[in-house]
Amino acid sequence: MLVEAGRKAGVPIAEATLIRDGVNVIYEMAGVVARVGPLGSLPVAARQIQASRWLADAGIPVVRAIDNIDQPTVVGNRPVTWWVQLPDHRHATPAELGEVLGRLHALDVPESPSLPIVDPFEGLRESIDGGTALPEDDRAWLRDLTEQLHSEYLALVPELPRCVIHGDAWQGNVVVPRTGGAPVLLDLDHIGIGPREWDLVSLAVDYTDFARITDLDYQAFVAAYGAYDMTAWPDYRTLATIRELRWTAFVLGKANSNPEAAQQVRHRVACLRGKISRPWSWSAF
Structure with a gap:
């Protein structure tokens, strides 16, 4: 597929090297990175290109789409x-990360590109229904948890101001060149309009539930963002659990064909069900 895409776009791909095989399949070659999206994801891919150019124009250092190619290139849907x-x-x-998110959230919501409303529950129910690596008891519990959290989210979100959010804000989606320069925002798949809290909750969860970062680092994040501490927000636990449920559903999607993922998702569900005390330790996938 990459060969055909390279031919259509006029990009030589003879030296292409696979660097990640996930939801997006990513290759690198001389000076170029190619991201192959999943079937039917043309609107998301087009929005990534538009968002990258808009963010760059707004002064946010961001991964840059190549300008002299008609993008996206579509092969086989x-x-x-x-x-x-x-x-x-x-x-x-x-x-x-806090400094970049503060700058992103301060932007005016653009008329163009038209950004979607971010839905933290997108795809969750489908992942649970298809996750046959879990016993039905666990899947039924996850369905009930999803419905409970969805009701809580719908009750709280109308009261929250909306802004441009990244949608998947963690330290790996902001990178810093080792030769110097400003932090660069990556991975624009989930960019849209939503409450700032959805961007802030991932690092907060790393701090409160996994002890992945120190108190000093978390306070530095809060200060760099603008002195707003997610963990002191009364509805913090709702968003924290939604984020952890999404992380669990992601691994559940791999578990039917991957024994290590199946073992890990059982561990994650046990954590969510209160069978394992915090701080938790979850393996990366």
Whole structure:
């Protein structure tokens, strides 16, 4: 598929190397990164290109779409987008992530590109229904939890101001060139309009439920963002559990064909069900 996309776009792909095989399949070659989206994801891919150009114009350092290619390139109902390869880089510190999110959330909501309302429950029910690696008792419990959280979310979200949010804000989606320069925002699949709390909750959960970052690092994140501490918000636990449920559903989607993922998702459900005390330890997938 990449060969055909490269031919259509005029990009030589002879030296292409696979760097990630996930929801998006990502290759790198001389100065270019190709992202192959899943079937039927053309609207998402097109929005990524538009959002990248809008963010750059707004002064947010962001991964850059290659300008002299008609994007996305579509092959077999799968979109391929082409990006400028970043120099060697590292993940952002909590403070760097907080600073970037503060700048992003301060932007005016644009008329163009038209950004969707972010739905934290998108795809959750389908993942649970299809996750036959879990016993039916666990899946029934996850369905009930999803409905409970959805009701809580619908009750609280109308009271929250909306802004442009990244939608999947963690330290790996903001990177810093090792040669110097500003932190760069990556992975625009989920960018849209929503409450700022949805962007802030991932790092807060890393702090409160997993002890992945120190108190000093979390306070640096809060200060860099603008002195707003998610963990002190009365409805923090609702969004925290939604985020953890999404992380669980992601692994559940791999569990039918991956024994390690099946073992990990059982562990995650046990945590969510209160059978394992915090701080939790979840393996990455």
